[in-house]
Amino acid sequence: MENLNREKIISDLSSHINLNKKFLGWMGLLTILLLICLGAYYQQLTQGLQVTGLNDYVSWGIYLSNFVFFVAASLIGMLMSSVLILSGQHWAKPISRIAEVIAVAFSAIAGLVIVSDMGMPQRLHHVILYGRIQSPILWDITVVNAYLLFSLLLFYVPLIPDLHILSGRFSGKLQILNKIFKVGSLGYQGTEKQKKTIARLTRLLSYGILPLAFGIHTVTSWIFASTTRSGWHSTIFGPYFISGAFVAGVAAVVIVMTVVRKTHKLDQYLKDSHYDKLGKLLLVVSMLYIYFNINEYLVPLYGNKKADAHHLHELFAGKHAFMFWFTQIGCLLIPALLMFFKRFRKIKPLFLISIFVIVGAWLKRYLIVIPTQEHPYLPIQNVTEKALNYQITLEEALVSIAPIILVIMIISVLLKFFPVVPIEESLEEVENHAKN
Amino acid sequence: MRILFTLLTLSLSLISLAEGWTVPEDKKEKNAHFKFDKTSEESGKELYYKNCFSCHGDVGKNNYVKLNPDPGDLSTSEVAKQTDGELYYKLKKGKGLMPSFENSISSDDRWKIIAYIRTFHIGYSQIVELKDETISKDQIALKITKLEGDKFQVTATKELNGKTVKVKSVELELYVKRYFGQLLVDESKATNSEGKAIFSIEKNIPANQEGKITLIAKALNYENLKALQEFEYGFKNIQPPLNQERALWNTVDKAPIWLILGFSFGLLAIGAFIGFILLQLKNLRKQK
Numbered sequence: 001m002e003n004l005n006r007e008k009i010i011s012d013l014s015s016h017i018n019l020n021k022k023f024l025g026w027m028g029l030l031t032i033l034l035l036i037c038l039g040a041y042y043q044q045l046t047q048g049l050q051v052t053g054l055n056d057y058v059s060w061g062i063y064l065s066n067f068v069f070f071v072a073a074s075l076i077g078m079l080m081s082s083v084l085i086l087s088g089q090h091w092a093k094p095i096s097r098i099a100e101v102i103a104v105a106f107s108a109i110a111g112l113v114i115v116s117d118m119g120m121p122q123r124l125h126h127v128i129l130y131g132r133i134q135s136p137i138l139w140d141i142t143v144v145n146a147y148l149l150f151s152l153l154l155f156y157v158p159l160i161p162d163l164h165i166l167s168g169r170f171s172g173k174l175q176i177l178n179k180i181f182k183v184g185s186l187g188y189q190g191t192e193k194q195k196k197t198i199a200r201l202t203r204l205l206s207y208g209i210l211p212l213a214f215g216i217h218t219v220t221s222w223i224f225a226s227t228t229r230s231g232w233h234s235t236i237f238g239p240y241f242i243s244g245a246f247v248a249g250v251a252a253v254v255i256v257m258t259v260v261r262k263t264h265k266l267d268q269y270l271k272d273s274h275y276d277k278l279g280k281l282l283l284v285v286s287m288l289y290i291y292f293n294i295n296e297y298l299v300p301l302y303g304n305k306k307a308d309a310h311h312l313h314e315l316f317a318g319k320h321a322f323m324f325w326f327t328q329i330g331c332l333l334i335p336a337l338l339m340f341f342k343r344f345r346k347i348k349p350l351f352l353i354s355i356f357v358i359v360g361a362w363l364k365r366y367l368i369v370i371p372t373q374e375h376p377y378l379p380i381q382n383v384t385e386k387a388l389n390y391q392i393t394l395e396e397a398l399v400s401i402a403p404i405i406l407v408i409m410i411i412s413v414l415l416k417f418f419p420v421v422p423i424e425e426s427l428e429e430v431e432n433h434a435k436n
Numbered sequence: 437m438r439i440l441f442t443l444l445t446l447s448l449s450l451i452s453l454a455e456g457w458t459v460p461e462d463k464k465e466k467n468a469h470f471k472f473d474k475t476s477e478e479s480g481k482e483l484y485y486k487n488c489f490s491c492h493g494d495v496g497k498n499n500y501v502k503l504n505p506d507p508g509d510l511s512t513s514e515v516a517k518q519t520d521g522e523l524y525y526k527l528k529k530g531k532g533l534m535p536s537f538e539n540s541i542s543s544d545d546r547w548k549i550i551a552y553i554r555t556f557h558i559g560y561s562q563i564v565e566l567k568d569e570t571i572s573k574d575q576i577a578l579k580i581t582k583l584e585g586d587k588f589q590v591t592a593t594k595e596l597n598g599k600t601v602k603v604k605s606v607e608l609e610l611y612v613k614r615y616f617g618q619l620l621v622d623e624s625k626a627t628n629s630e631g632k633a634i635f636s637i638e639k640n641i642p643a644n645q646e647g648k649i650t651l652i653a654k655a656l657n658y659e660n661l662k663a664l665q666e667f668e669y670g671f672k673n674i675q676p677p678l679n680q681e682r683a684l685w686n687t688v689d690k691a692p693i694w695l696i697l698g699f700s701f702g703l704l705a706i707g708a709f710i711g712f713i714l715l716q717l718k719n720l721r722k723q724k
Contacts (some may be wrong), residue, residue: 133691133699134684142699146706153713160720187721194723201716208709 009426013419014166016264019173023416027409034405040398041116049119051395056383058373058390063117065369066400069248069362070110070407071144071220072241076249077103077151078213082206084281091277094269094421095253098260100155102252105410107148107216109403111141116399136222143216150209155414156184157201161424164188177417190424217241224368230300230307231372240292246285247332248361251354254278256411258351260420269421272346279345282357286336293328310375319389320371323363331360457531459522462626466521467565469657470544472551480552483545487537495556503533516557523550543656576603578653578663580610586636590653590663592627602631607656610635612649624656643670 044051054061080099084092092099115121131138167181188194218238225237234240254275261270297315300308315324335353338344344353370390380387470476484495488510493499496511508514515523527546530536537546554560575594583589590610592603606627611618621641625633643649649670655661682690 130688132688133695134686134688139699142703149706149710153710157713157717160717186717189724191724194720197716197720197723201713205713212706 005430006427009430010165010169010423012266012268013421013423013426014169016415016420017166017170017174017177017417022263023412026412030405030409030412034402034409037398037402037405040395041402043395044116044399045121051393052399053391053393053396055387055390056380057376057387058370060117060369060373061390062366062370062392062396062400063113065362065365066403067110067113067117068220068241068365068369070106070113070403071217072245072248072361072365073252074103074106074110074147074151074249075213075217075242075245076253077154078209079246079249080253081154082210082213086203086206089277091274093425095257095274095278097155097158097418097420097422098256098415099249099253100151101411101414102249102256103151104148104155104414105407107144107151108410109406110144112406113400113403114141116403136219136226140216140219140223143212143219147209147212147216150205150212154202154205154209157198157205158422158425159418160185160188160198161190161195162419162422164190165423166419214242217245224372229372229376230305231311231368234296236292236295240289240296243285243289243292244361244364247282247289248358250278250282250285251357251361254282254350254354255358256415258347258354260415261347264415264420266421269426275347275350276342276345279339279350282350282354283336283339286332286339290332290336293332307375307377311372314371314374315367319374320367324367327360327363327367331356331363457526459525463525464519464521466524467563468520468524468547468550469565470547471564472547472554472562476548476551477555479545480548480550483541483549484552487541488549491534495553505532507534510553511556515553516560520547520550520554520563523553576606576655576658576661578606578608578655578661580651580653580663580665580667582667582669583634586639588635588637588651588667590627590633590635592631592633592655602629603627604629604631606631606633606658606661608633609654609656610637611652611654612637612641613652618652637669639670641670642673643668645672645674647672 040051052061052063077100080092080096085096115124118124127138127141163181164185166177167185168178170177188198218241221237221241224232225234227233257270257274257278261267297312301312314320335357338349338353344350374388374390491501491503491507492510493501493507496509498509500507500509524546526534527541527549528536528538530538541549554562575596577593577595579591579593581589581591588610590608592606592608593600594603595601604627607624608627609624610621612621613619621637622635625635627633637649637651641649646668647670648666648668650664650666653663679686679690682692684692684695
């Protein structure tokens with residue numbers, strides 16, 4: 001009976017590891033889209049950044065807001081694996097690998113987003129050769145890469161037991177996976193000592209990644225907050241960004257989880273209760289983010305310094321008013337309010353709400369990065385009025401979509417060829433249940 | 437005896453009440469360098485109403501503001517009997533509630549205000565101090581020399597028929613050269629009959645890194661007449677270059693130590709942590 005149960009669990013959680021047509025079609029579609037976007041990048045490489053809408057006023061456009069969004073989304077790994085699991089929220093365990101995969105994908109590609117913003121990417125190595133140690137940008141590059149390494153380890157180390165369990169089970173075209181998994185399992189046999197080591201290392205990594213994850217998004221926020229521009233020069237940008245990252249991250253997890261649940265047939269393991277808990281988590285982090293939003297806008301509104309007043313006017317009633325209110329009300333306030341009701345903490349409603357939340361998260365980063373640049377303290381000389389209006393061009397949009405496609409590809413591949421729900425953990429839970 | 441004493445004190449106090457405002461002797465003799473005519477009187481009237489009316493009221497109507505002391509009406513004999521130089525000095529320096537107009541009204545404009553006021557003084561006849569046409573600025577030489585203590589002397593001489601002649605009444609201002617301009621030291625002084633004017637400069641005036649200051653003497657009543665001389669005087673001001681110290685805003689080689697240490701420590705910590713994890717993973721195989 002136990003063995004049958006064991007076998008069923010292992011089979012359920014690994015049946016998606018195959019090369020079916022759907023997956024190949026999906027990857028093929030993504031590849032085609034990516035190639036189109038890379039064509040646009042080629043235009044940018046040969047003609048320079050003039051193919052974008054960037055100008056004298058707005059020199060950081062959607063490439064940068066995209067980057068901030070990527071760094072934000074990657075924080076979900078820390079939230080799930082470290083904060084939740086370390087504090088005993090064991091319901092999050094089946095979801096933690098999805099969170100880590102999202103974290104790995106976003107932090108890996110974040111650097112590429114920055115490279116796409118460079119007019120001369122061939123000078124990238126100058127950052128290391130002639131880097132300015134006093135620059136928050138350099139600190140950001142350092143922490144993002146460190147976080148990527150930690151997230152990779154947090155993805156890999158808990159995966160080792162599962163690699164051991166699955167090695168030897170593949171046949172046909174997938175035989176090569178047997179070898180890869182065997183090597184990857186590093187000689188893990190499931191002994192007590194080894195289990196303890198894996199648990200210890202996972203716990204260590206979970207603790208270690210906490211300051212790093214806080215660092216990654218705080219340092220990203222310092223890139224803006226260390227300037228004196230109105231709208232950016234805020235002392236609370238660090239916590240503001242981090243709480244925003246949690247909101248975006250939870251929404252991302254819900255979306256990926258819902259898709260994977262369908263395609264990998266995991267409804268027995270990613271249950272309604274998970275959605276209910278995620279909904280409550282979304283509510284909590286949204287409340288926190290709303291709190292920071294109120295601080296971020298009410299305080300300069302009250303002080304009404306001329307430059308701040310101008311910036312806030314543009315957001316509340318001016319050029320960016322529609323985007324601002326759509327994001328704040330439609331994609332933050334209303335989702336948070338809906339999370340109070342159990343009816344909306346179910347699969348379909350939560351999935352839909354999460355799409356709004358994540359779109360809102362992307363738009364919010366646009367609203368953080370671009371409006372501030374449209375009104376510097378002193379006007380820029382010899383520049384036409386036209387430059388005050390930042391208009392996204394087609395090439396710019398395509399080059400921004402490319403990293404998103406890459407992220408989706410990485411998530412798809414990692415969640416396709418590795419078990420999504422940790423197998424050994426699930427087996428252990430069933431065993432513990434049986435014992436009790 | 438006591439009565440005499442009381443009378444003496446009383447009369448002295450009365451005199452002190454009337455004492456008012458004394459003007460230095462050399463300033464009393466100063467006169468405008470142009471003739472007061474209808475245009476200068478009209479400009480003067482405009483300037484008067486802009487700057488003086490608020491306290492002194494209309495000239496001749498006694499509608500001045502009651503202050504302590506009273507500004508007084510400017511058509512009285514008290515005012516009329518003062519020289520142009522005295523009125524000019526008072527306008528320039530101010531006293532108590534009357535502000536100094538030295539910086540807010542130009543020299544010529546001050547003369548024009550006086551021109552306007554003088555139209556109310558019966559029996560006034562102007563003494564014009566036209567520039568001496570026989571002496572052009574090219575012929576005058578200024579020389580700055582240091583005297584003992586804190587005194588500096590400026591001499592004005594000219595060559596006339598092969599002989600060096602002293603020039604008097606050259607109005608001089610002495611400046612110390614600073615980074616972004618020139619600092620006026622002491623008051624403006626006119627050269628006396630010896631052709632000399634003496635200025636004092638405080639002993640602790642900041643000098644450059646070698647302990648030297650550059651003095652510039654400028655003549656007010658001659659165009660483009662000046663002299664420049666360096667002296668060892670003042671407080672030797674040794675300042676390191678502004679970018680010598682380590683700072684966040686300085687170049688990379690002058691980055692703050694705490695930042696270099698902190699960043700390096702952070703990198704080492706991350707590297708050590710990852711190294712430790714990888715080492716443990718390597719030894720996983722051996723754990724049975």
